[in-house]
Amino acid sequence: MARTVWVDRDECISCGLCVSLLPEVFRFEGGKSEAYNPLGAPEEKLQECVDGCPVGAIHWKA
Template sequence: MGEWTVELDRDKCIGTGMCTSTAPHRFRFDGGKSTPVDGVVEPDEAVIDAAESCPVEAILVRAADGTVLAPEL
């Protein structure tokens, strides 16, 4: 399956903390907004859950081939 890339649009982020509570090992707060701990991660369902739980869809998770895994479109 390969590694996933995790992108977070800080302009969209409203700092609800949903991602940091869903996947605390993958996201952290920085300046009142979330940021990924790492931009490239091993497949981890918690990252998908975090992206799906973001109320403003600020998180984008892609497979190694570029396919969008989350959020579902």
């Protein structure tokens, strides 16, 4: 099964990076990002968001 990601809403600072990079996966909900469709992109694209988030709020599900 493909790995998936989740966003820690307490850590997210709403910079918008993940939402602009992968709008098919992330969206703003209540002012914070959520991974509404965590299987919506290949792992390497998700990894770019994990690596690019300035506060490390995007995590791989174990």
